[in-house]
Amino acid sequence: MKQPTASMIIILIALSPFACAAQDEDSSSLNGFFRKAIKAANAKTVKVYGATAGRVDGYASGVIVSNDGKILTMQGVFLDGSNVRVITNDGKTHYASILRRDRSLQVALLKIEAETPDYYELTDEEVGKKGDWVVTLSNAFKVADGVEPMSVNLGVISLRTSIEAKLTPKDVAYRGQLVLIDAITSNPGAAGGAVVTAEGELVGLIGKVINSSETNTRLNYAVPRSSLAKFVEGKLSTVADAGATDSEPGDLGIRVFRLGGRRAPAYIDRVVPGSPAAEAGLRPDDLVIRIGGDKVATTSDFDKIMKTINKDQEVIVLVTRGNDVIRVPLVATEKKK
Amino acid sequence: MLTGQMLAYSNPNRPADHYKTRTKMSFFRTLFLVTTFATVCCWAGISANSLIAQEEEQVTAEDIELVRKIEAARIEVVKKVVGSVVAVYGDDRQGGGSGVIIHPNGIALTNHHVIQGAGVSGFGGLADGKLYPWKLIGTDPGGDVAIIQLEGKEEFPWSKVGDSDKVRVGDWAFAMGNPFLLAEDQYPTVTLGIVSGIERYQGGSAHQLIYGNCIQIDSSINPGNSGGPLFNMAGEVIGINGRGSFRDRGRVNVGLGYAISSNQIKNFIPELLASKLVEHGTLDANFSDRDGKVVCSTINLDSPAAQMGLELGDELIEFEGRPITHANQFTNLICTLPETWPAKLVIKKNDDTTKTIHVRLFGLPYPRPQQPAERPPSGDDDEKPSEEEKRQMEKQAAMMKLLSGDPGIIRDEEISKRFAKFYIDRWKNDSQIENLENEKAILLTDKIYRDEKQVGQQQLWISTTGRFKTIWELDGESTTYEFDGEKFYKTVGDERKTMSFTEAKLTPPVYQGFCMASAHRENPLDVFGRMLLDGSDKADSRIACRLKTLDDRDDWFYLWLQTYDESGQLNVKLTKASSELNADRNGGAVTFADWTSHDGVHFAKTRAFVDGIGETVRLTIKNDSVEDSSTSSDSWVVADVNNASSLSREENQ
Numbered sequence: 001m002k003q004p005t006a007s008m009i010i011i012l013i014a015l016s017p018f019a020c021a022a023q024d025e026d027s028s029s030l031n032g033f034f035r036k037a038i039k040a041a042n043a044k045t046v047k048v049y050g051a052t053a054g055r056v057d058g059y060a061s062g063v064i065v066s067n068d069g070k071i072l073t074m075q076g077v078f079l080d081g082s083n084v085r086v087i088t089n090d091g092k093t094h095y096a097s098i099l100r101r102d103r104s105l106q107v108a109l110l111k112i113e114a115e116t117p118d119y120y121e122l123t124d125e126e127v128g129k130k131g132d133w134v135v136t137l138s139n140a141f142k143v144a145d146g147v148e149p150m151s152v153n154l155g156v157i158s159l160r161t162s163i164e165a166k167l168t169p170k171d172v173a174y175r176g177q178l179v180l181i182d183a184i185t186s187n188p189g190a191a192g193g194a195v196v197t198a199e200g201e202l203v204g205l206i207g208k209v210i211n212s213s214e215t216n217t218r219l220n221y222a223v224p225r226s227s228l229a230k231f232v233e234g235k236l237s238t239v240a241d242a243g244a245t246d247s248e249p250g251d252l253g254i255r256v257f258r259l260g261g262r263r264a265p266a267y268i269d270r271v272v273p274g275s276p277a278a279e280a281g282l283r284p285d286d287l288v289i290r291i292g293g294d295k296v297a298t299t300s301d302f303d304k305i306m307k308t309i310n311k312d313q314e315v316i317v318l319v320t321r322g323n324d325v326i327r328v329p330l331v332a333t334e335k336k337k
Numbered sequence: 338m339l340t341g342q343m344l345a346y347s348n349p350n351r352p353a354d355h356y357k358t359r360t361k362m363s364f365f366r367t368l369f370l371v372t373t374f375a376t377v378c379c380w381a382g383i384s385a386n387s388l389i390a391q392e393e394e395q396v397t398a399e400d401i402e403l404v405r406k407i408e409a410a411r412i413e414v415v416k417k418v419v420g421s422v423v424a425v426y427g428d429d430r431q432g433g434g435s436g437v438i439i440h441p442n443g444i445a446l447t448n449h450h451v452i453q454g455a456g457v458s459g460f461g462g463l464a465d466g467k468l469y470p471w472k473l474i475g476t477d478p479g480g481d482v483a484i485i486q487l488e489g490k491e492e493f494p495w496s497k498v499g500d501s502d503k504v505r506v507g508d509w510a511f512a513m514g515n516p517f518l519l520a521e522d523q524y525p526t527v528t529l530g531i532v533s534g535i536e537r538y539q540g541g542s543a544h545q546l547i548y549g550n551c552i553q554i555d556s557s558i559n560p561g562n563s564g565g566p567l568f569n570m571a572g573e574v575i576g577i578n579g580r581g582s583f584r585d586r587g588r589v590n591v592g593l594g595y596a597i598s599s600n601q602i603k604n605f606i607p608e609l610l611a612s613k614l615v616e617h618g619t620l621d622a623n624f625s626d627r628d629g630k631v632v633c634s635t636i637n638l639d640s641p642a643a644q645m646g647l648e649l650g651d652e653l654i655e656f657e658g659r660p661i662t663h664a665n666q667f668t669n670l671i672c673t674l675p676e677t678w679p680a681k682l683v684i685k686k687n688d689d690t691t692k693t694i695h696v697r698l699f700g701l702p703y704p705r706p707q708q709p710a711e712r713p714p715s716g717d718d719d720e721k722p723s724e725e726e727k728r729q730m731e732k733q734a735a736m737m738k739l740l741s742g743d744p745g746i747i748r749d750e751e752i753s754k755r756f757a758k759f760y761i762d763r764w765k766n767d768s769q770i771e772n773l774e775n776e777k778a779i780l781l782t783d784k785i786y787r788d789e790k791q792v793g794q795q796q797l798w799i800s801t802t803g804r805f806k807t808i809w810e811l812d813g814e815s816t817t818y819e820f821d822g823e824k825f826y827k828t829v830g831d832e833r834k835t836m837s838f839t840e841a842k843l844t845p846p847v848y849q850g851f852c853m854a855s856a857h858r859e860n861p862l863d864v865f866g867r868m869l870l871d872g873s874d875k876a877d878s879r880i881a882c883r884l885k886t887l888d889d890r891d892d893w894f895y896l897w898l899q900t901y902d903e904s905g906q907l908n909v910k911l912t913k914a915s916s917e918l919n920a921d922r923n924g925g926a927v928t929f930a931d932w933t934s935h936d937g938v939h940f941a942k943t944r945a946f947v948d949g950i951g952e953t954v955r956l957t958i959k960n961d962s963v964e965d966s967s968t969s970s971d972s973w974v975v976a977d978v979n980n981a982s983s984l985s986r987e988e989n990q
Binding site for chain 1: 505506507508509530531532533534536537538539553555569570582584590591592593626663665
């Protein structure tokens with residue numbers, strides 16, 4: 001009986017689609033394995049240009065999702081200028097209007113006045129399993145100009161997971177599942193690019209750069225296509241219309257001691273009756289030490305984090321009471337003005 | 338247990354180590370879990386394969402077999418090329434970068450920016466763990482390519498230079514080199530990835546370090562990889578890795594690396610082997626996209642292109658044989674060509690007529706390097722520079738001399754001579770032309786055509802010692818030319834005169850025969866003087882190296898040897914000869930094609946007299962028949978040629 005080792009299993013998983021393709025084609029043309037998917041994806045991806053602000057990039061990538069010119073891209077400063085330009089695969093420039101944005105998912109839906117016969121049909125069904133090859137197409141670093149094809153990187157799907165616990169809401173507000181990949185995509189201008197399987201199916205959209213302030217490492221990931229489908233259909237719970245781009249701020253019902261100094265530890269002064277904090281049993285004199293993935297050392301940390309928490313957002317709050325550490329999940333309610 | 342042991346390595350003061358330990362921990366944990374899982378499966382009598390199959394898609398035994406085969410093939414390719422990869426260090430054995438040997442004689446490609454740091458000589462580490470001394474041969478700051486030559490081994494392992502025009506986006510490609518100078522045993526690092534983009538442009542500054550028409554890859558390129566090879570899965574060098582896109586995270590790979598295409602390098606190899614500081618070429622004209630056309634938007638009216646008829650507003654249809662649809666394509670292509678390259682443009686005028694222009698590019702000058710500030714005279718006279726400081730100063734001075742020297746000229750005649758011999762030997766080797774012990778001769782009967790109409794004929798005797806004789810009949814006039822091993826003779830009617838070498842070099846019927854007859858000599862054309870490698874060029878529309886003979890009076894003659902054939906293989910052959918670089922005056926040039934051999938004697942079945950760098954054909958000479966001939970020049974007599982008897986009579990006197 002065979003005793004598979006870890007490395008062998010990894011190879012099996014990682015290379016299985018490769019092996020299939022090798023059977024389909026002449027083995028000397030192994031190089032052709034990704035070519036087809038890349039060619040098809042190039043027709044369905046676009047370069048997006050817009051406003052720049054300081055060192056923030058004024059460009060990104062996008063994916064066509066309908067035959068009438070609807071394009072998905074990631075949120076960014078480039079969308080805030082007076083015009084947004086989209087360059088399609090044929091090198092033509094189109095001016096785009098912004099139909100909708102979502103702050104939590106950080107996705108925006110654009111529309112150009114052109115027929116786009118090559119597009120990705122979004123469905124609720126997820127594509128791509130852990131270990132599958134993926135190619136990413138993007139205009140990272142603006143390497144491709146005009147009609148030049150997008151930059152392609154290769155990787156595998158590492159994991160589908162939520163990254164809520166690892167990062168702060170200001171890093172990524174989205175609570176749902178993301179597709180982690182091992183191709184390097186967290187580069188300027190890559191956000192909004194396509195992540196496709198070797199068979200050419202869309203796995204998701206390259207996400208914005210997420211930088212961990214603790215380790216200075218970056219996450220390479222895609223926003224999965226089911227979430228994109230919900231967003232395009234307008235079914236995403238946090239969908240906001242153009243103009244009202246902000247989700248509603250949330251409140252946990254915790255009020256901390258304010259002694260004037262900014263370095264004061266975040267002791268609870270008062271718990272708003274009926275609030276999530278009250279319902280979870282938090283009390284005055286509890287010391288807040290962590291909200292979500294963020295450390296709370298001072299009241300100013302507390303204020304900063306609270307500003308990033310939206311209504312209906314679930315966060316884990318850690319407090320110390322005497323010698324105990326208490327961990328409570330709280331769902332933010334609407335912040336009263 | 339395992340995790341506990343690993344924790345002992347952890348050093349909280351060193352975040353990098355800490356990170357490593359954590360990675361290892363989780364790997365061991367996974368390994369542990371997986372092995373446990375597998376063991377449990379075995380105990381339970383469940384095949385692990387079937388479990389995987391339930392969770393993942395069905396993986397058949399054939400799939401696994403195929404995966405293993407592919408992996409084995411990849412390992413084989415890496416094994417095949419690993420010996421050719423060089424870790425390039427300076428004389429102080431400080432590094433450096435990488436390189437790749439492309440010929441058993443130790444010539445290796447690297448980046449200009451690598452030798453700029455390392456110096457004009459140094460040490461190259463190979464996978465055998467040994468350091469070999471190298472010397473700089475030539476460098477191209479514009480395209481960031483340099484050639485060095487390693488010494489100290491009879492035959493170096495080497496890799497073939499491939500055809501980068503065949504590279505496609507999505508192709509596998511692996512980079513090799515010495516990133517972060519990790520390899521203390523000199524064994525190179527391999528990183529596998531795919532081609533992310535082709536025909537990319539990455540600008541430089543002051544006409545230096547420009548990557549035009551380059552290959553973009555996601556194979557990891559890190560500091561130290563510079564100058565190292567990018568291989569395709571056949572183990573051919575398709576590029577030289579030199580830069581990446583970096584920005585806010587320091588100079589570490591972020592998935593965008595760039596390699597100079599091997600086909601650009603092929604255009605520069607003869608220039609570099611001629612020991613030059615190479616400049617890149619320019620038309621002194623720019624093109625822009627306008628209304629879907631690529632039109633000439635600026636032009637220097639004094640430029641050769643303008644003098645050849647290029648005007649503002651002309652549409653560029655084709656450049657160097659490639660159709661042009663976007664201005665960027667032109668910018669990309671011209672970046673891959675050296676100074677004096679004979680470029681071909683097809684343009685469309687406003688009245689819709691097309692025109693083909695052939696023009697030699699001229700050089701884009703580099704700024705002269707700044708002289709380092711003189712060290713202020715030290716007050717203390719006893720303070721002399723240490724040995725180390727002296728070496729550093731010498732190294733800097735040598736580099737300064739190189740970079741501030743005149744570009745485009747042969748810097749070192751010895752090097753140029755050596756590589757002229759290299760190409761000649763390569764030609765003989767590729768064509769199996771032997772240096773025969775005993776003299777042999779053949780008689781060719783050729784027909785001469787002008788515009789496909791026969792206008793003459795010749796009978797041409799060639800001997801393997803370089804002697805030849807032709808009875809050349811054109812438009813009803815007959816002339817006999819000979820070379821007896823010492824002198825050239827010309828006979829018209831009854832008058833036989835010696836020809837000066839200069840005259841012979843300007844007479845195409847003479848050197849068409851002489852070049853072929855001379856091929857079997859150990860040093861062909863040695864009677865014309867010493868042979869130097871003069872640089873890169875094009876001949877018969879193909880990449881060539883240009884050789885030059887120089888005699889004591891500095892009277893020259895050029896030979897063009899094709900370097901690569903249609904399929905992109907290194908295949909050296911004599912393709913053209915002339916006394917003029919551009920063949921645009923009286924002499925013109927002769928092209929040689931369809932080389933073949935009869936009884937061991939080599940000749941080109943088709944020859945042509947051509948004019949200009951556009952190589953407009955004036956006459957075509959086609960071989961009709963070939964026969965053995967006696968080597969005695971007495972027998973080089975044809976009964977039906979009137980002056981033949983007078984010639985032999987003269988010889989007998």
